[in-house]
Amino acid sequence: MLQGKTAVVTGGSRGIGRAIALAFAEQGAEVAIVATKCSEAAEAVIAELVAKGSNARLYACDVSDPEAVTRVMAQILTDYGHVDILVNNAGITRDNLLPGLGESDIDDVIDVNLKGTIRVTRAFIRAMAKQRSGVILNISSVVGLMGNSGQTNYAASKAGVIGFTKSVAKEYGRRNIRCNAIAPGYIATEMTAALGAEKSEEIAKQLPLGRLGRPEDVAALALFLASDAASYITGEVISVDGGMYI
Ligand code: NDP
Numbered sequence: 001m002l003q004g005k006t007a008v009v010t011g012g013s014r015g016i017g018r019a020i021a022l023a024f025a026e027q028g029a030e031v032a033i034v035a036t037k038c039s040e041a042a043e044a045v046i047a048e049l050v051a052k053g054s055n056a057r058l059y060a061c062d063v064s065d066p067e068a069v070t071r072v073m074a075q076i077l078t079d080y081g082h083v084d085i086l087v088n089n090a091g092i093t094r095d096n097l098l099p100g101l102g103e104s105d106i107d108d109v110i111d112v113n114l115k116g117t118i119r120v121t122r123a124f125i126r127a128m129a130k131q132r133s134g135v136i137l138n139i140s141s142v143v144g145l146m147g148n149s150g151q152t153n154y155a156a157s158k159a160g161v162i163g164f165t166k167s168v169a170k171e172y173g174r175r176n177i178r179c180n181a182i183a184p185g186y187i188a189t190e191m192t193a194a195l196g197a198e199k200s201e202e203i204a205k206q207l208p209l210g211r212l213g214r215p216e217d218v219a220a221l222a223l224f225l226a227s228d229a230a231s232y233i234t235g236e237v238i239s240v241d242g243g244m245y246i
Helices: 015-026 040-051 066-080 103-131 142-146 152-175 197-206 215-226
Strands: 006-010 030-035 057-060 085-088 134-139 177-184 237-240
Touching: 006 015, 006 066, 006 103, 015 030, 015 040, 015 085, 015 215, 030 040, 030 066, 040 057, 057 066, 066 103, 085 103, 085 215, 103 134, 103 152, 103 177, 134 152, 134 215, 142 152, 142 177, 142 237, 152 177, 177 215, 215 237
Parallel strands: 006 030, 006 085, 030 057, 085 134, 134 177, 177 237
Antiparallel strands: none
């Protein structure tokens, strides 16, 4: 399905990004992973991708560092020659009630989740426009659609990602670049593990599908949106949330 394509997945060292990278590799894509550092976890993902036959490489880059983004994304383009699919998945939370949010809690979340997405996309958009094709997938959140108490900074960053997604879709549709957002609900990863088993179970019980999401649930949608089967879909926000936002 993705033979001959090169995909870049930010935040591919674990969780949702890892599942997306593996799903792409299974379908024949070469996958470049971007993570903050060359951790053991990230190296392990590369080994899994290589085992699937992908020419996978790991790039250490903090997406909140503009200079690093420019340099590393240019390196990826040089190394692979072309980038066909970009998944902006790197993200963080710094949850607190509004009065308790420090300046850095606001800045860090906006800088990684929203500005990081804009920066990394900017780094590849000219090359995609020149090749007259590209797929951009931005990982937003159901919280960006519905809001969430205790996550004002995070929800704002994820709502911003939706506005960015629609704008890129309008600006680059004529160049055959599609840009869509995925809004996951509550997916079992390290990010959500902090809530604890009891709270997770309580949330799962309230969901129409009665269970938490798996990273693979999100990866299945990412794979569809990245494929030619979705060639007439752009500017959309699609939820993978077990019915959380009905
Ligand atoms: P994890 O915390 O498990 O993984 C986060 C990933 O992002 C890691 O690979 C991490 O790399 C990378 N990352 C974090 N900060 C940076 C940075 N500054 N620069 C580069 N990479 C960075 O998260 P999830 O897999 O749970 O989440 C993935 C995405 O999905 C996020 O955008 C999140 O907001 C979104 N999402 C998650 C939901 C959930 O329920 N889990 C729900 C809705 C949306 P490293 O290993 O180097 O730290």
